[in-house]
Amino acid sequence: MASTIFVLNGPNLNALGKREPGIYGGKTLADIEAMCKAEAKLLGFDIDFRQSNxxxxxxxxxxxxxxxxxxxxxxxxxxxxxxxxxxxxxxxITVPVVELHLSNIHAREEFRHKSMIAPAVKGVICGFGAQSYILALHALKNLTEKSK
Known part of the structure; x- marks a missing residue:
């Protein structure tokens, strides 16, 4: 059985595809989940994908x-x-955590420039749309291999 990566999603991401597509893109959260599961399979992981507001x-x-x-x-x-x-x-938490955002939070409103969780995570990926998720999976693959 493959090792599992949790992909956790915060508030309003359930509205992806409808909510400000100019900022967040046109993919739905279900589209992103499918992308993550396909990529994770190639990387040798299972995905537990969740969203909550x-x-x-x-x-x-x-x-x-x-x-x-x-x-x-x-x-x-x-x-x-x-x-x-x-x-x-x-x-x-002792397992590696990667923060990600669809948009470039540093190119948006001032209040979005600071992440309260960034100091606690291994790294932050932002600004690549849905591809940010794939980049995060690859980062976690690299981090888990380094810890072996």
């Missing part, structure tokens, strides 16, 4: 993923800019 649920999933996975890719969406709880949850 609730911060506490995401924190619970981070704790679960820390116990059940070899790595975590997280698109925290707006919670990345505000969530100390997610920052603290990530600090308690």
């Amino acid at each position: 609730h911060e506490g649920t995401l924190v619970d999933w981070l704790h679960e993923a820390g116990e059940k996975s070899v790595g975590i890719a997280i698109n925290p969406a707006a919670y990345g800019h505000t969530s100390i709880a997610m920052h603290d949850a990530i600090r308690a």
Whole structure:
């Protein structure tokens, strides 16, 4: 059985494909999930792909993923800019965590420039649209191989 990577998605990502496609692209979250599963298979991973609009649920999933996975890719969406709880949850996890965003958060509104969770993760990928997820999977593959 392959090792599992959790791909966690924050608020409003369930509206991808409809919500501001000029910023976030036209792919739905289901499209991105299919892309991730196909790429993960090539990399030798299984994917546990989840989305919630609730911060506490995401924190619970981070704790679960820390116990059940070899790595975590997280698109925290707006919670990345505000969530100390997610920052603290990530600090308690020993598996590598990669933060990702569809848009380039540094080219957007000032309040999006700072990520509260970035100091707790191994790296941040942003600005490549749906491809940000694929890049995060490759980063996790590299990180998990280095830890062996």
